[in-house]
Amino acid sequence: MQKLSSFRLPWPMNWTELFGREAPLIVEIGFGYGTFLLHLARENPDANVIGLEIANQCLEATEGKIKRSGLTNVHVIQSTAETALHHLFEPASIQQVHINFPDPWFKKRHSHRRLMQRDTLDAIVNRLQAGGLLYLATDIVEYAEMSAELLAETGGLTNRLETAWVNALPGRVVTKYEGRAQREGRICHYFAYERNATPVPDVPVIKELDMTHVVFHSPLSMDAMLERFEFQEHKLGDTVISFLQAYRGNRVLLFEVYIKEPTIDQHVAVILSYRDTPGEYTLKAGTLGYPRSTAGLHKAVGMLGDWLVGLDAGAAILHDKLKETS
Ligand SMILES: C[S@@+](CC[C@H](N)C(=O)[O-])C[C@H]1O[C@@H](n2cnc3c(N)ncnc32)[C@H](O)[C@@H]1O
Structure with missing residues (x-):
C-alpha cells in the first residue's frame, strides 16, 4: 500500500478531506511503534489524530495496529516533523502536539539535528491554536535541561506545571521507549505547555512553486x-x-x-x-x-x-x- 507521505500530499494538506470530517487536530511526532498514538485516538474520538514518523518499520507496524483496531480517526504520515510542520499544517490549526522521547542519541555535537530547537519550536507554536497544548517527554537529563531553557524563552507558551518538568505523570500510557527507560532505571522528564495569546513569529506555510x-x-x-x-x-x-x-x-x-x-x-x-x-x-x-x-x-x-x-x-x-x- 502506498504510504501517506509529506512528499506526496498537497502543501498545505486538507486534513478535513483525509479524515472525511472537520475536527480538532492532535499530532504526535516520532510515534515509534504507535502505543501512545492509538491511545490518543481512542481517548479523543472527536479529534483527528495524526502521527508523524520517518522510520519505515514503525510506520508499517503502526499502520497494521490501526487497521486491526478499527479506529478511523487516526492516520500516520511518513514525514519528518520539520517538513510536516512547515509544509502540511496551517498556522493555528493544531490542538495538541505530543513529542515522546525524541533524539535518543542526543549529544551536543548533534545539536543541529535535534528536534527541540528554536526554528522547529517556533513552527510548533505557530501551528498550535490558542489554548493548544504541547507535551514533551525525555529520559535524558541534558535534553530536559536544554528543552526547559528553550521552552521558558518561548513567549507564546505558558507552563502548565508548577515546575519546569515533573518526573511522573500518573495515569499516562507508557510508550515502548519509556518502558525500556524505566526498566533500565532512567528518570523520565515530562513537560506540559499551553499556547497563550502572545503573538508569535510568522511561520508561513511553504507551498509548492510552479515547476521549473x-x-x-x-x-x-x-x-x-x-x-x-x-x-x-x-x-x-x-x-x-x-x-x-x-x-x-x-x-x-x-x-x-x-x-x-x-x-x-x-x-x-x-x-x-x-x-x-x-x-x-x-x-x-x-x-x-x-x-x-x-x-x-x-x-x-x-x-x-x-x-x-x-x-x-x-x-x-x-x-x-x-x-x-x-
Ligand atoms: C526514541 S524513539 C521514540 C519512539 C516513541 N515515541 C516511544 O516513546 O517509544 C524516537 C522516534 O522519533 C522518530 N524521529 C526521529 N527524528 C524524527 C523527525 N525529525 N521527525 C519525525 N520523527 C522522527 C524516530 O524514527 C523514532 O521512531
Whole structure:
C-alpha cells in the first residue's frame, strides 16, 4: 500500500478531506511503534489524530495496529516533523502536539539535528491554536535541561506545571521507549505547555512553486557534456545542493541531485533532453524521486543550467522558468 507521505500530499494538506470530517487536530511526532498514538485516538474520538514518523518499520507496524483496531480517526504520515510542520499544517490549526522521547542519541555535537530547537519550536507554536497544548517527554537529563531553557524563552507558551518538568505523570500510557527507560532505571522528564495569546513569529506555510525548467542551446553534444561532469557541492545560504552523478540514457542525460533545504531534503533526477531544433536542450526535473518544486529545486536546475551553458562560449540560455533566488 502506498504510504501517506509529506512528499506526496498537497502543501498545505486538507486534513478535513483525509479524515472525511472537520475536527480538532492532535499530532504526535516520532510515534515509534504507535502505543501512545492509538491511545490518543481512542481517548479523543472527536479529534483527528495524526502521527508523524520517518522510520519505515514503525510506520508499517503502526499502520497494521490501526487497521486491526478499527479506529478511523487516526492516520500516520511518513514525514519528518520539520517538513510536516512547515509544509502540511496551517498556522493555528493544531490542538495538541505530543513529542515522546525524541533524539535518543542526543549529544551536543548533534545539536543541529535535534528536534527541540528554536526554528522547529517556533513552527510548533505557530501551528498550535490558542489554548493548544504541547507535551514533551525525555529520559535524558541534558535534553530536559536544554528543552526547559528553550521552552521558558518561548513567549507564546505558558507552563502548565508548577515546575519546569515533573518526573511522573500518573495515569499516562507508557510508550515502548519509556518502558525500556524505566526498566533500565532512567528518570523520565515530562513537560506540559499551553499556547497563550502572545503573538508569535510568522511561520508561513511553504507551498509548492510552479515547476521549473531551463531551455538553452549549445554546440556541445550530450556525450561531451557528460565527459566534463564531475561531483559538485554548492552551499547557497541555508541550502546545500549536490550534483552527485550524471548518467547517459538513450536520448537524455540524467543528473542525480541531492537538495538539502532547512525544511526538506530531496534526492531527485534532473533530466536534459533534446528539443526539436538541433543544438537546443531542455533541462527539468524528472519524475524519478517524486520531486517537489521548492526554491531549492529551482536553484538546482538553474545552477545546473548555468554550468552546462558555461561549458562552451557558444552556448546560451534561451529562456527559463526559475524563481528568482539568491
Ligand atoms: C526514541 S524513539 C521514540 C519512539 C516513541 N515515541 C516511544 O516513546 O517509544 C524516537 C522516534 O522519533 C522518530 N524521529 C526521529 N527524528 C524524527 C523527525 N525529525 N521527525 C519525525 N520523527 C522522527 C524516530 O524514527 C523514532 O521512531
